[in-house]
Each structure stands twice: as structure tokens, then as C-alpha cells.
Amino acid sequence: MATIDALKLEKWEDAFQQPVVSVRVMEKQLRVALQEKKEGLRGLVGESYRDLLKTAERIIEMNDSIQQVESHLSQASKQCNYGSLQKKAANAVSMKEKEDNRDRRNRVIAAELAVLSNCPVAISRTLSGDKSPLLAAKLYILARLLRRSVSEKIKSPFLTSLERQLSNLRVSLLRDIEHELCLLNTETGAILQCLGAYSLITSSSASETFLHFQTLRLNAVTSLVHQDTISADTILEAIRYVNENLRLSTQLFPRRLSDTLTSIKIRPLFQEPALNEMMELNMAVHAHWISESIRKYTPWLKADDLSSESCKAEIANKLGTALRVIFEGLERAVKAVSKVETLVRIRHNILIASRGVMGKTSELDSADLNQSLNKIREIVNTRIREVLSGDIIAIGGLGEELSKVAVEYPANRSKEPVTWSNMLSSFENAKGGRNLKAMVRAVSYSDKSGLRAIRLKHSRWIGNTTKNYAHIKKMSEEKDWDPENDDDDDGIDAPETLKEMNDADTQALLSTYVEGLLAGYRSLEVNLSTLVDSIGKSEDGAESAQPIESACVILRFISIIRNSSPQHQATDVINLSWFGNDARGQLYNLLSKSVSKKALRVFSKDLSRRKWSSNVSFASLWDGSPRLPIQPSPLVFKFLRNLTQSMNEIGVDVWTRDATDTLKIGVAKLIWEELDASVTLAEKQANGGLETKAEEGADGQEDAEGENPDTEQPNPEAEIAPDIFSREQVLQTYFDTTYLDNALRTLASRSIGEAEKGKDGSLAITLSWGFIERTHEKVKLETDERERISRSAEDYWRRTCLLFGVLDI
Structure with missing residues (x-):
């Protein structure tokens, strides 16, 4: 039979499952082991008396603790019956429900007030950060809902302060929206967001929002043009405003504006992701406690009351008003410009800028636009x-x-x-x-x-x-x-x-x-x-x-x-050859009379001393065979010198070709009158009727002053003494008159042939021809003599013309 180790048994019942012999063996083993334990314990305890006392005290304490535990366990067993536990559970549930109902109202108020107090900060940071104005408008609507909810539950001065802040923020928000709408280079998306924000804040319909936009644009043009000082650049900017307004109006109204307003009202405002993500609102904490009516609020905007026909009519109306304002401003602007170059540049720039007014707007019924x-x-x-x-x-x-x-x-x-x-x-x-x-x-x-x-x-x-x-x-x-x-x-x-x-x-x-x-x-x-x-x-x-x-x-x-x-x-650019012709003719005649007056007076005085019947004192200077004069007499030379001096005194620049020709014609006529008067006087003296005929001739000359002396023809039937004129005087006078003809030759008379000289009263009088005609019955000049004298006179004038340069024009 196998021996069983009693110390290895887990339960005491297992020991009694064995035979009695084995039980007795196990008893002995246990007694031996117990004895060994006692001896060991006794050896341990017995080493120190103090340790023994401590051990005893600990045992006593353990005994007291055991008793207390047994007492508590006895009481617990009495109270932990089913009926007591059921009653206590029902009481606990009732107490919890009462506690929750009392604290939820306070927590909702706290959460809504916390979000409301942070809304002004969030709106301000949204505006200052150039974020979407539509987001700021949604924040404002949320703040307005929260203020209404909180004000129904509590009354506090803090709410009055928040209400004042929200009112100021509404004004600032609308002002920023209007400013953005009036900017010239605002993008289409930003315009739509601004229009949506305006409609959301003011609860305006699509037609009201459209009218507000058109009014703002018109006011922008009007305020720009109605400045105290206006320039062409201002007009160009106003025209660009009109062009941009037409472009935006064509693109945005009515379809895209209606789509924008529709997108705002398709979901509750509280579900906007941008609102829940804002750190200032802390929605992760407060969203659960906000009232359900606020969390389910959805904006209601009327987005289908704007038609294409009404849009075109309003655009045409506002466009006509804006164009009339621009026209008035343009008139004021160009009034301040006094340079044609600037006006031409302004015209070009404005026409180029106005090209957009005609673009893609042919359907608008506007007379101002068409013109x-x-x-x-x-x-x-x-x-x-x-x-x-x-x-x-x-x-x-x-x-x-x-x-x-x-x-x-x-x-x-x-x-x-x-x-x-x-x-x-x-x-x-x-x-x-x-x-x-x-x-x-x-x-x-x-x-x-x-x-x-x-x-x-x-x-x-x-x-x-x-x-x-x-x-x-x-x-x-x-x-x-x-x-x-x-x-x-x-x-x-x-x-x-x-x-x-x-x-x-x-x-x-x-x-x-x-x-x-x-x-x-x-x-x-x-x-x-x-x-x-x-x-x-x-x-x-x-x-x-x-x-x-x-x-x-x-x-x-x-x-x-x-x-x-x-x-x-x-x-x-214009032909001025006609300018002053009449005045110049009068002035030339005046100059001719005034300049020649002194020279003719001296000439007349010297000519009156000439003795036509005597020989020439300087005939020894003549040359050729037969001897003929080769230079003018001192009388002629002195006359031309006095005449040119008088012309030089008033200024060489005055004597143009026309002025000189007028002078030559007038002087030639006056010289002929003096010469003819001298010849007539000599004839009268020779005929013995000097005094009477001289007075009559003087009176006749005075009455006929200014008339053409060529009309006076000598009387060929008058009886003239054969020795009135000496041949030398006639030759010298013919040379002098030929020399004067060259000196007083006008532009018109230079092309007249010798046979036609003196026959046209409109040309200068040809003195040499007239003198020959006047004296040919008294002294006969051969043709070769006349030709030699004419050539000599012309040659001498060519050699001496520079002395009288003002005449040779």
C-alpha cells in the first residue's frame, strides 16, 4: 500500500477517503510535523522576551479586528436583503432625476452665454482677417439667436452690453459689405458672398438685394463725380465703374444671386463647418448644451422674386442716371482744361474706356447708353x-x-x-x-x-x-x-x-x-x-x-x-497771300509820296535852273564817235541819292518788291510831270507868253495832280522856235531818262519790249520814250545814237546799281 503524504492534501475530506491504516499514518505524520513546528516556533519566540510581548500584543489586536469584522459582516448580512436593496435603488433614481432637472437649465444658460460672449470677438477677427463676409454674417445671426434665447431666461447688465456690441458690429459689418461692393476690382465670388451676407443680415429678398447693389454702385459713381475738384482721371474711373457694374449685373443677376441665397438656406446654420471650427466659440464643449431650437435654425431667404426683365429695366434705369451724371462731370472736367493736346488725349482715353459700355449690352433699352x-x-x-x-x-x-x-x-x-x-x-x-x-x-x-x-x-x-x-x-x-x-x-x-x-x-x-x-x-x-x-x-x-x-x-x-x-x-494751314493787300496798297502810296517828296523837291528846283538852249558843261566827258554821253548828269545822280537816303531812313526792310514798284511808278510819274513842265516852260519862254501861260500851266498842274500825265499830249501844231533845245541837252536828257528808266524799272515793265514802252498806262512811265516823243520835232536823234545811248545807260546802271541798292529789288 502506498504511503500518502498528509501535508500534500488540499482538503481534509480527502484524508477520510483513505483506509483507516492510512489515516492513522497520516495522523502520525501531522503530529510529528506539528511538533516540529511548535519546537521551531518556540525556538523563535523564546529568543527574546520583548519579541514575545510584541507577538502577544499583535495577537490580541488581531483578535479584536476579527471580532469587529465579524460584527460588521453580521450587520451587512442583515441589511443586504432584496427588499432593502430595491427600495434604495428606487430612491437613488428619484434623487438623480431631480438633480439633473435642476442643473440643466443653468448649464444651457452658461453654454449659450459663453458662446454669445465670444461671438463679438469672433466677428471682429473675421472682419479684420479679410475672411468671408458671409461667415461674419452667419456669426452675427447666431449671436442674435443666442442673445434672444438668453434674454428670455435671465436679466443682466452684461446682456445689455453684449446687445450694444452686436448693434455696433452690425453697422460695421454692413459698412464693410457696402465698401466691398463698391470696390472696382472686387472679384465675382466676393461680390456674391457680400450680397448673400447683406441679404442674411437684413433679411432681404433677391430683388431687394439687387436694388441695393445697383443703388450702391450708382452712389459710388455719383459721389466720385460730384467732388469739388474733378479731373479726366475721375471721369475715367467713373466710366470703369459703369463698365464693371454692367459686367457684374450681366453675370450675377438674377441666376447666380438666386443660387447663392438658395445655398444659404439649404441646411441649418448650426451645421456650418466654419462655425464649429472657430476656436473662439469652443463648440466642442458648448454645442451639446445649446438649445435645440438654435441648433435647428435654418435661414429663410426669398430667392425667386427676381426676373430677367426686371433686372434689365432696373439696370437700364440706373445706367441712364449714371451716364447723365458722368456727362455732367465730363463737362466740368474739360472746362478746367485749356490745352488742345490734353483734351485730345482725354477724348481718346474716355472713348477707349467707354468701349465697354457698348459691349454686350445691346439688349438694354437705354437712350443714354445708345448715344x-x-x-x-x-x-x-x-x-x-x-x-x-x-x-x-x-x-x-x-x-x-x-x-x-x-x-x-x-x-x-x-x-x-x-x-x-x-x-x-x-x-x-x-x-x-x-x-x-x-x-x-x-x-x-x-x-x-x-x-x-x-x-x-x-x-x-x-x-x-x-x-x-x-x-x-x-x-x-x-x-x-x-x-x-x-x-x-x-x-x-x-x-x-x-x-x-x-x-x-x-x-x-x-x-x-x-x-x-x-x-x-x-x-x-x-x-x-x-x-x-x-x-x-x-x-x-x-x-x-x-x-x-x-x-x-x-x-x-x-x-x-x-x-x-x-x-x-x-x-x-491757310493761305495768307490776300492778307493786307488793300492796306499795303494804301501804305505804299503813302510811303511813295512821303519818301519821294524831298528828293523831288530838290530835283524840281535843280531842273528849273536848266537852260535847254545852252550846251552841256561836262560834254567833254562824252565818248565815242560821234561823241555821246556815257554817264548821267549830277541832277539825276543827286536825285537818286536823295531818294535812296530817304528810303534808307525809314528802314530797308519796308521796301519789298511791291513797295518799291509802287514808289517807282509814282516817282516816274512825278519826274515826268516835272520834266514835261520844264519842257513846256521852255517852249512858252521861247514863244514869248511866259507869265500868262506859266500861271495857267501851274493852275492846271495843281488841279490835275494825281492824274496820269500821259494823257496830256503836246500840241504838234504849236509854233516852236527852232533853237529852244540844244542837241547836247537833248542827248544828255535822253541818257538821263534812259538811266532813270533802268533805275525805276518795275517787275512788270521788265518784260515789256521797247516798242511797247509807255503804251500801257498801268505800267511805269518810260521817261526816255516819252521824252523822245516830246522833243522829236525839235531835235532829231538818229536810231544808232539812241541805241548807243540806251546801251550806255543800261551798262552804267549795271555798274552803279549797288550804290542805290534799295531801288534794285
Whole structure:
């Protein structure tokens, strides 16, 4: 039988499952083991008395604890019956329900108040961070809902402060939205968000939102144009506003605005992801406690009350008002511009900017829109005409200044060098010969005659006129609409291209300008004629030098006008060959009479001393075979010298070809009168009727002054003594008259043949021909003699013409 180890048994019942013998064996084993344990314990305890006492105290404490545990377990067993536990569970559930109902209201108020107090901060940060205005509007709506909910539950000054903040934020939010809507470069998406935010804040329908947008844009244009100081750049910006408004109105209304408002009301406001993600609101904590009515709130916006027809009608109405405001502003802007170049540039820029007004808007029923380009052209062109008229009127001031100079300068005139003198050779060439150039300019342009200021003013006026003409002409050279933008403006249906409008305006403006210039020059010519008439009247009744000086001033002024007409690309804008012709003819006659008066007086006096029957004292100087005169008599030379000196005294620049020809014609007639009178006097003396016939001849000459003396033909039947004229006197006089013919030959008479001289009363009198006709019955001259004398006189004039250079023009 196997032996069983009693110490290895787990239960005491297992020991009694064995036979009795085995049980007794196990008893012995246990007793032995117990004895060994006792001996070991006794050995351990018995080592220290103190340890033994401590062990005893611990055993006592353990005994007390065991008793307390048994007492508690006894009481617990009594109280943990089913009925007690059921009663306690029911009481606990009731207490929890009462506690939850009492705290939830406070927690809802706390959560809503926490979110509400953070809404102003969230709205402000949204606005300052350039985020979506629609998000700020949703925050404002949420704050408004929370304020209403909290105010129904509690009353507090803090709520009044929050309400004031929200009111201020509403004003700021609407102001920012309106500012964004009025910006010129706002994107389409931002415009839609602003419109949605405005509709959400103000609970406006689609039609009300559309009207608000159109009103804002119109007010932006009006406020821009109604500034105190307005310029063309302002008008351009206003036109860009109108163009952008038309573009946005076409793209956004009514469909895209309706879609935007519809998207706002398709889900509750509380489900907006951007709201739940805002750190300031802390929705992760407070969202559960906010009232269910707020969490389920969905905005209701009327998005289907806007039609395409009403949109077009309102756009056309606002567009017409805006364009009328722009037209008024454009008139004010161009009124402040006085330069044609600037006006032409303004016109071009505004027409280019206005191109968008005509683009893709043909369906709008607006008379202002259809006539916008023509109205702009009319306004700017009218101002250009006003500026050009002002320039044209300025030429009248030259006539007024000339009147003052013509009256004042001759009275205060000091002797100034009017032709080349020896003093010109003494100028130093330092500083580019400034003094020499000034003197040359003074001589060439008669600046010493008081016309310097007028000439400079006229030069500036001519420069300005030429520039204005060039600027207007340049309008027709401008290109058509910018081809780079054609892809963006495929819908343009303008009746005229920019090139056609420029050509039409250029032609109209240039025609008006040229007609105005001609009218201005004609008016100036009338004033000159009046001034010349007054000078002519004063010259008839006075012997002073003032009229002649005034006439010179006017002639120089006429030369300035005729020689400096407005030009464009080396071509005269207007032909001024007619200017001052009548006045010049009168002035030339006045100069001719005044300048030749002194020389003719001396000539007449010397001629009256001539004795026609005596020989020439200087006949020894004659040459050839037979001997013939080869130089003029001192009488003729002295006369020409006195005449050229008188011409030089009033200024070489006055003596143009026409002036010199007028002088030559007049002098030739007067010389012939003197010569014919001298011959007649000699004939009368020879016939014995000197006194009576001399008085009659003097009276007849006085009455017939100014008439053509060629009409007086000598009486061939009169009886003349054969020795009235000596042959030498006739030969010398024929040489003198031929020499004078060369000296007084006009441009018209240079092409007349010898056989036709003196036969046309409109040409200068040919003295030599007339003298031969007058004396051929007294002294016969052979043809070869006449030809030799004519050749000698012409040759001598060619050799001496530089002495009288002012006559040889």
C-alpha cells in the first residue's frame, strides 16, 4: 500500500477517503510535523522576551479586528436583503432625476452665454482677417439667436452690453459689405458672398438685394463725380465703374444671386463647418448644451422674386442716371482744361474706356447708353472748339497792340540802326556772338521799330496754333480699338469704329478751326484797314513824320503776318497771300509820296535852273564817235541819292518788291510831270507868253495832280522856235531818262519790249520814250545814237546799281 503524504492534501475530506491504516499514518505524520513546528516556533519566540510581548500584543489586536469584522459582516448580512436593496435603488433614481432637472437649465444658460460672449470677438477677427463676409454674417445671426434665447431666461447688465456690441458690429459689418461692393476690382465670388451676407443680415429678398447693389454702385459713381475738384482721371474711373457694374449685373443677376441665397438656406446654420471650427466659440464643449431650437435654425431667404426683365429695366434705369451724371462731370472736367493736346488725349482715353459700355449690352433699352459715345464726343469736341476759339480771338489782341505801337512809337522814336552799319564789325564773338545775333535780328525783323513784343507774341501764337492743328490732325492717325482686347469684346455692336469717329471729328474740328482762323485774320485785316484810313487822313492834314513812321510799323506787322502763317508738315494751314493787300496798297502810296517828296523837291528846283538852249558843261566827258554821253548828269545822280537816303531812313526792310514798284511808278510819274513842265516852260519862254501861260500851266498842274500825265499830249501844231533845245541837252536828257528808266524799272515793265514802252498806262512811265516823243520835232536823234545811248545807260546802271541798292529789288 502506498504511503500518502498528509501535508500534500488540499482538503481534509480527502484524508477520510483513505483506509483507516492510512489515516492513522497520516495522523502520525501531522503530529510529528506539528511538533516540529511548535519546537521551531518556540525556538523563535523564546529568543527574546520583548519579541514575545510584541507577538502577544499583535495577537490580541488581531483578535479584536476579527471580532469587529465579524460584527460588521453580521450587520451587512442583515441589511443586504432584496427588499432593502430595491427600495434604495428606487430612491437613488428619484434623487438623480431631480438633480439633473435642476442643473440643466443653468448649464444651457452658461453654454449659450459663453458662446454669445465670444461671438463679438469672433466677428471682429473675421472682419479684420479679410475672411468671408458671409461667415461674419452667419456669426452675427447666431449671436442674435443666442442673445434672444438668453434674454428670455435671465436679466443682466452684461446682456445689455453684449446687445450694444452686436448693434455696433452690425453697422460695421454692413459698412464693410457696402465698401466691398463698391470696390472696382472686387472679384465675382466676393461680390456674391457680400450680397448673400447683406441679404442674411437684413433679411432681404433677391430683388431687394439687387436694388441695393445697383443703388450702391450708382452712389459710388455719383459721389466720385460730384467732388469739388474733378479731373479726366475721375471721369475715367467713373466710366470703369459703369463698365464693371454692367459686367457684374450681366453675370450675377438674377441666376447666380438666386443660387447663392438658395445655398444659404439649404441646411441649418448650426451645421456650418466654419462655425464649429472657430476656436473662439469652443463648440466642442458648448454645442451639446445649446438649445435645440438654435441648433435647428435654418435661414429663410426669398430667392425667386427676381426676373430677367426686371433686372434689365432696373439696370437700364440706373445706367441712364449714371451716364447723365458722368456727362455732367465730363463737362466740368474739360472746362478746367485749356490745352488742345490734353483734351485730345482725354477724348481718346474716355472713348477707349467707354468701349465697354457698348459691349454686350445691346439688349438694354437705354437712350443714354445708345448715344453715350456721341455724347462724349460732343462734350469734348465742344470744349476743343471753345479753346480753339479762344486762340483765334487772341489774334485780335495783336491788332490792339499794333494800334498802340503805331501811335506811341513814332512819337517816342529814337534813332536806331535800321540797316547795316560799321558798328556791326566791332561786336565781340564771345558767348556765341550774342550781341551780333541780336543786332542781326533787330535789323532783319525790325525789332527796333517797337514790334519786338508783337512779333514774339505772334510767334508764340503761331506755335500754339500749329501745335493745336497738329494735335487735332493726329486724331485721325490714331489706331482703331485695341486689337489685343477683341477676344473679350466679341459682343460689341457699336455703330461706328473708333477710326471712323476720329476721322469725322478731325474733319469737323479742322474745318471749324480753319474757318475761325480765316475769320480772325479777316477781322484783323478790317482793323488794319481802319487804322490805315486814320493814318491816311492824318497824313493829308499834317506834314509831320509820324504818319510815315506809323505806316512803316503797320507794313512790318503785315509782313510778319504774311511771312509766318500757320503750317503743318511744311504746308500752310491757310493761305495768307490776300492778307493786307488793300492796306499795303494804301501804305505804299503813302510811303511813295512821303519818301519821294524831298528828293523831288530838290530835283524840281535843280531842273528849273536848266537852260535847254545852252550846251552841256561836262560834254567833254562824252565818248565815242560821234561823241555821246556815257554817264548821267549830277541832277539825276543827286536825285537818286536823295531818294535812296530817304528810303534808307525809314528802314530797308519796308521796301519789298511791291513797295518799291509802287514808289517807282509814282516817282516816274512825278519826274515826268516835272520834266514835261520844264519842257513846256521852255517852249512858252521861247514863244514869248511866259507869265500868262506859266500861271495857267501851274493852275492846271495843281488841279490835275494825281492824274496820269500821259494823257496830256503836246500840241504838234504849236509854233516852236527852232533853237529852244540844244542837241547836247537833248542827248544828255535822253541818257538821263534812259538811266532813270533802268533805275525805276518795275517787275512788270521788265518784260515789256521797247516798242511797247509807255503804251500801257498801268505800267511805269518810260521817261526816255516819252521824252523822245516830246522833243522829236525839235531835235532829231538818229536810231544808232539812241541805241548807243540806251546801251550806255543800261551798262552804267549795271555798274552803279549797288550804290542805290534799295531801288534794285
